[in-house]
Amino acid sequence: MCTQIDAITWNGGTAVAQPEYLRIAAELRQRIASGQLAPGDQLPTLPALCTVYGVSETTIRNALRLLATEGLIETRARAGTRVRPRPPIHRMAADRYRSTPGAKSTPYTRDQGIGWSEYRLDKRFERVQADTELSALFDCEVGERLLARHFVFYDNDQPTQMSTSYVRWSDVAGTPVADPINEPWPGGTRAQLGSLGIRVTAITESFTAAMPNEVEAATLRIGAGVPVLRYTRKHIADTGRVVEVAHPIVRRGDTTIVDFRIELDD
Structure with a gap:
């Protein structure tokens, strides 16, 4: 031919x-x-x-x-x-993890600019053991028990984000944090950990961009040619211990803007 x-x-x-x-x-x-x-x-x-x-x-x-x-x-x-209708652009501000006392919101709802009633979350929890990659991210032993929480985030029934968030089983076993019925949790992961007496004082994020795999394209309802933004997030306690790792968080890359503000002394 x-x-x-x-x-x-x-x-x-x-x-x-x-x-x-x-x-x-x-x-x-x-x-x-x-x-x-x-x-x-x-x-x-x-x-x-x-x-x-x-x-x-x-x-x-x-x-x-x-x-x-x-x-x-x-x-x-x-x-x-x-x-196809083009989804709106969403800006991810550097201060989105700052808590707002009494507000029924999470960093995701603040990113999307939506109210609690417009937010839906699919979730699946399972107990796993840290492999080599996760042990390096947590700075823990290979084989440490973790709770893996698989999420798909919806803005008015449109899936816009997916993630797998890991917490240490020793921190959450037998607590409301380990029960998916309590998701979504107002205030997000930081508020969850705070309910356990764990004070988070730092959060890190590392970003990469790539084309979606089949699962990501199907879950986010995007074409295989639409790039995605993948990033790894860590919640770090005041003791310096990593208490949560989300790896990866995935969003469509063509409608996501990440904003940073860097204060300079001079």
Whole structure:
């Protein structure tokens, strides 16, 4: 089978043939980005696009498949292909872990700018043992017993974050913190640990970006071409002991902005 190659690009002064479906995808992508094709707009039918671009249905399908992978369009039975609504941008402020006395909120709800009634949490708890990676993060022995808490966070029924949070079993065994019925917990992990007499005085986060794996793409309902932000968080007690590790926390990367403020003495 031959691949249609019409477009020519230049790479270091050398002409490079580009598959036609990439050119068509780039043109449609630009129309979406500029607002010519707005969220909810229906794209022309396959035959119509074939006529416009003078190519085969296979070429058009390849272009649309690429845009769908990037999360820009979606195709539904008997509804055609439409531009997907773009989720709002959310800013993660550096001070989101500061507690607000009496407030029924968590760092997640403050990140999302939503109220408690708009927040839903899927959860699954299990007891595990620290492997080499977790023992290094906790600075504990391999094999130490931990409670793994798997969460999917929803903003008005839209999944926007997933994480696995680990706490030491010796800290939480037999307490309300070990019972998933008590989630979500107002104030989040810091408030939970505070209820056990553990005073958290520092939180660290380490960020990376990558393409989603199959589970992440399915859970967050994003295309395989939408990048995700993964980060590892530690809650550290006033004794210097690591008392919680979330590894990883995953959010879609194209709608998340992480804000930092650095105070300078000079």
